[in-house]
Amino acid sequence: MGSLGKPVRVLLVGSGGIGTMVAYALETGGQAEVTAVLRSNYDAVQENYFHIYSVDHGEVAHWYPTKVLNSIPSVDKDSPGAHYDYVIVTTKNFPGIQEPSLPELIAPAVTPGYTAIVLIQNGINIERPFFAKFPTNPILSGITFMGAAETSPGIINHYNHDRTFIGVFPSPSASKYQESLAIAAARCLVDAYSACGSQVDCTYDPDVPYSRWRKLLYNASYNGVAAILGMDTSRMRFAEHIIDGLIRPLMQEIRATAKAAANVDLKEELIETMITADNYDKFFKPSMLQDAEKGRFLEFENLVGEPLREAGMAKVETPTLKFVYSLLKGLQFKAMEKHGHVVVPKTGEGLKYGGC
Amino acid sequence: MGSLGKPVRVLLVGSGGIGTMVAYALETGGQAEVTAVLRSNYDAVQENYFHIYSVDHGEVAHWYPTKVLNSIPSVDKDSPGAHYDYVIVTTKNFPGIQEPSLPELIAPAVTPGYTAIVLIQNGINIERPFFAKFPTNPILSGITFMGAAETSPGIINHYNHDRTFIGVFPSPSASKYQESLAIAAARCLVDAYSACGSQVDCTYDPDVPYSRWRKLLYNASYNGVAAILGMDTSRMRFAEHIIDGLIRPLMQEIRATAKAAANVDLKEELIETMITADNYDKFFKPSMLQDAEKGRFLEFENLVGEPLREAGMAKVETPTLKFVYSLLKGLQFKAMEKHGHVVVPKTGEGLKYGGC
Numbered sequence: 001m002g003s004l005g006k007p008v009r010v011l012l013v014g015s016g017g018i019g020t021m022v023a024y025a026l027e028t029g030g031q032a033e034v035t036a037v038l039r040s041n042y043d044a045v046q047e048n049y050f051h052i053y054s055v056d057h058g059e060v061a062h063w064y065p066t067k068v069l070n071s072i073p074s075v076d077k078d079s080p081g082a083h084y085d086y087v088i089v090t091t092k093n094f095p096g097i098q099e100p101s102l103p104e105l106i107a108p109a110v111t112p113g114y115t116a117i118v119l120i121q122n123g124i125n126i127e128r129p130f131f132a133k134f135p136t137n138p139i140l141s142g143i144t145f146m147g148a149a150e151t152s153p154g155i156i157n158h159y160n161h162d163r164t165f166i167g168v169f170p171s172p173s174a175s176k177y178q179e180s181l182a183i184a185a186a187r188c189l190v191d192a193y194s195a196c197g198s199q200v201d202c203t204y205d206p207d208v209p210y211s212r213w214r215k216l217l218y219n220a221s222y223n224g225v226a227a228i229l230g231m232d233t234s235r236m237r238f239a240e241h242i243i244d245g246l247i248r249p250l251m252q253e254i255r256a257t258a259k260a261a262a263n264v265d266l267k268e269e270l271i272e273t274m275i276t277a278d279n280y281d282k283f284f285k286p287s288m289l290q291d292a293e294k295g296r297f298l299e300f301e302n303l304v305g306e307p308l309r310e311a312g313m314a315k316v317e318t319p320t321l322k323f324v325y326s327l328l329k330g331l332q333f334k335a336m337e338k339h340g341h342v343v344v345p346k347t348g349e350g351l352k353y354g355g356c
Numbered sequence: 357m358g359s360l361g362k363p364v365r366v367l368l369v370g371s372g373g374i375g376t377m378v379a380y381a382l383e384t385g386g387q388a389e390v391t392a393v394l395r396s397n398y399d400a401v402q403e404n405y406f407h408i409y410s411v412d413h414g415e416v417a418h419w420y421p422t423k424v425l426n427s428i429p430s431v432d433k434d435s436p437g438a439h440y441d442y443v444i445v446t447t448k449n450f451p452g453i454q455e456p457s458l459p460e461l462i463a464p465a466v467t468p469g470y471t472a473i474v475l476i477q478n479g480i481n482i483e484r485p486f487f488a489k490f491p492t493n494p495i496l497s498g499i500t501f502m503g504a505a506e507t508s509p510g511i512i513n514h515y516n517h518d519r520t521f522i523g524v525f526p527s528p529s530a531s532k533y534q535e536s537l538a539i540a541a542a543r544c545l546v547d548a549y550s551a552c553g554s555q556v557d558c559t560y561d562p563d564v565p566y567s568r569w570r571k572l573l574y575n576a577s578y579n580g581v582a583a584i585l586g587m588d589t590s591r592m593r594f595a596e597h598i599i600d601g602l603i604r605p606l607m608q609e610i611r612a613t614a615k616a617a618a619n620v621d622l623k624e625e626l627i628e629t630m631i632t633a634d635n636y637d638k639f640f641k642p643s644m645l646q647d648a649e650k651g652r653f654l655e656f657e658n659l660v661g662e663p664l665r666e667a668g669m670a671k672v673e674t675p676t677l678k679f680v681y682s683l684l685k686g687l688q689f690k691a692m693e694k695h696g697h698v699v700v701p702k703t704g705e706g707l708k709y710g711g712c
Contacts, residue, residue, distance in 0.1 A: 228584065229686045237709035238700050239689040245682035276711050280704030323679040326601035330585045333595040344594050348636030353593035355632050 008192055011084045011109050012036045012065070013072065013102075014091030017148030018120060020050055020156045022090060022164075022193075023065045024057065025202070029195025035067040035084075042070040044153035054158035056199040074108040083111045086189060088118040088142070092291075092299045093126055097341065103133035110134060116185040118142050118166065122219050122287075123302025124212050124262075124310070127169040138182035139169045140189070141208040143215055149290070166190050167205030213258040214266060217274045219286075219303045221250035224324045227288035227298055227331060234283045243275060246320065251275070253318040254307055261310035288328075297335050300328040364548055367440045367465050368392045368421070369428065369458075370447030373504030374476060376406055376512045378446060378520070378549075379421045380413065381558070385551025391423040391440075398426040400509035410514035412555040430464040439467045442545060444474040444498070448647075448655045449482055453697065459489035466490060472541040474498050474522065478575050478643075479658025480568050480618075480666070483525040494538035495525045496545070497564040499571055505646070522546050523561030569614040570622060573630045575642075575659045577606035580680045583644035583654055583687060590639045599631060602676065607631070609674040610663055617666035644684075653691050656684040 008031060012023050015036040026032035038045055045068060052060040076082045087106050095101070110117065113136040119126050120142030130139045147160025166189050168182040186204060193202035205211050222233050225246050229236075236242040251271045258264040278284040288298050304325045311318040336342045348354025364387060368379050371392040382388035394401055401424060408416040432438045443462050451457070466473065469492040475482050476498030486495045503516025522545050524538040542560060549558035561567050578589050581602050585592070592598040607627045614620040634640040644654050660681045667674040692698045704710020 225686075229683060229690070231686060231690060234704065235689070235693075235700055236686070237704065238707060239686060240708055241682065242686045242689075243709055245685070246679070275709055276704075280707070280710050281702065319675045320679060323602075323676060326597065327584060327683075329601070330581075330587060330592070330595060330598045333591070333598070334585070334587060337591075344591055346637065348590065348593065348632075351594060351636070352596055353599050353631055354636050
């Protein structure tokens with residue numbers, strides 16, 4: 001179907017490891033034209049293009065999407081040909097730190113009631129501010145299990161097979177009609193993505209809440225604890241007490257919260273599966289650990305904070321999650337100080353706990 | 357009294373920051389002769405002596421105790437003049453890692469039924485293996501609030517006033533007679549220490565369990581969390597959520613455990629006092645953080661592990677303490693790997709959580 005019409009017009013926001021590989025798959029399939037918005041790597045890519053080392057596509061030198069910009073374009077709402085069909089967001093999520101917020105940032109490029117917004121990001125409740133800002137647009141979920149990182153500006157190391165799921169975030173207020181359109185938008189993107197060929201696995205996701213809570217089993221446990229301990233997941237598994245004392249209790253708390261807060265059934269057996277999900281031999285460092293090692297902000301509010309708040313409202317006891325959240329907030333404080341978002345006073349005068 | 361007799365003979369085990377300042381105070385008072393057992397700094401001290409920068413004593417160049425050894429001496433039990441009156445241990449405590457254990461290590465220098473063993477170390481239940489090994493010897497507690505570190509071999513930076521408390525560990529089996537002797541041994545050491553003059557505050561501690569649980573309020577909270585977060589105590593206080601979410605709950609759990617497990621009453625108000633105990637302006641890094649930064653072993657078993665086990669036996673709920681313990685065990689695992697105490701296998705074959 002999609003292959004008969006004109007290519008879909010995609011604006012990609014966040015062209016690091018994951019974003020660039022999404023753009024590459026879409027462009028390679030021939031059913032999409034991608035305009036990528038770059039920030040830190042704009043100059044490098046303008047000069048040398050992207051250089052990709054991919055587990056799926058091999059080495060790709062001098063690759064460039066259809067178009068590259070260094071800021072979000074403002075779409076002329078009156079010119080039909082200018083509309084973006086999709087705005088795909090692959091940046092990390094730092095609610096409360098990002099200014100402007102992501103919905104505000106992309107708004108100039110979004111045609112109300114038309115453009116589908118695709119969030120290829122981790123965590124739960126990430127769609128809420130987009131539903132609030134764009135109540136008549138399809139808001140789509142992208143969950144990817146690929147591993148990819150930008151090792152230096154424009155240099156992409158794609159080290160884990162691209163397995164990506166695209167579906168529809170259930171809307172609190174959508175009509176049956178809106179829902180049908182959103183599903184069609186999701187399926188059309190899956191088609192354009194899959195046109196790349198058998199190197200990638202892109203699948204329609206019929207149950208986004210389930211998929212997101214399922215992935216949260218890993219992201220609310222291994223990802224956060226890895227950042228706190230500075231430890232890859234294989235070492236955690238070898239040091240069994242970290243699994244028994246922290247990882248499994250966290251997964252159990254997420255499972256209980258998924259059921260109570262979202263009526264999502266995560267089977268008990270899934271926990272043991274998730275504990276050994278990573279290939280032991282790879283000594284994998286989850287994303288938050290990679291960010292912590294680089295002194296970057298930690299993407300923990302939608303991975304740990306939101307499930308904790310959901311648990312609170314659903315009256316589920318999640319002591320381990322609460323504890324991990326407190327520590328991640330402490331690590332985030334350090335990153336915020338490093339980036340000048342907070343200034344620690346030299347004396348304790350007037351502070352709540354300043355007195356000596 | 358003490359000043360009329362011959363100087364007491366002291367063997368000091370562990371002559372880093374704290375140990376060297378204890379030796380200096382004792383020797384300066386003229387009522388003690390200190391033989392110090394050195395390990396990593398032996399060569400440096402043999403060559404250049406100690407060089408001390410002290411908040412209490414000023415700069416002291418080329419200082420040397422009465423005698424320096426590089427291993428624990430074996431005392432000739434038949435020669436009365438050879439006995440040590442005191443063996444003072446100021447090393448850190450790493451039960452399960454140290455080989456041989458501290459009691460085994462010092463045994464050759466201890467005259468059974470005679471030598472008083474003084475543990476200037478943090479935590480609770482540290483006396484147990486000494487009572488087991490030396491059932492007829494006085495086992496004394498030293499709690500110091502001085503701050504001192506060896507910045508390089510033989511160079512001592514003594515940055516916080518020497519305030520030290522010496523008392524008797526209650527023995528599970530001592531007779532009234534043994535108790536009286538132990539108290540006399542403690543008071544005699546306080547006298548010898550105090551002979552140094554008003555630069556130091558050395559006091560007899562009439563209630564060791566109270567003093568140790570009181571200090572644990574700080575050591576089981578700030579000390580462990582500082583190591584986990586890599587953060588000084590002033591930053592934790594400025595980032596109020598770390599106090600509210602972690603430090604105060606930990607102190608409350610220690611307070612409840614002290615009461616239930618040891619019948620020690622720590623007043624509620626003490627918690628707020630302890631929260632602001634450090635001078636904010638100093639941005640103090642507790643000892644475990646200093647050790648973590650240097651990749652050293654963490655002294656957490658007697659500071660966090662033992663209160664946790666006491667809480668378990670007394671059926672006190674200590675969820676925060678339990679999580680802190682799990683994480684510290686994870687950090688210790690990293691230190692053990694670094695020092696070659698564990699080898700992480702390259703593949704997960706045969707491991708409990710190895711399968712992929």
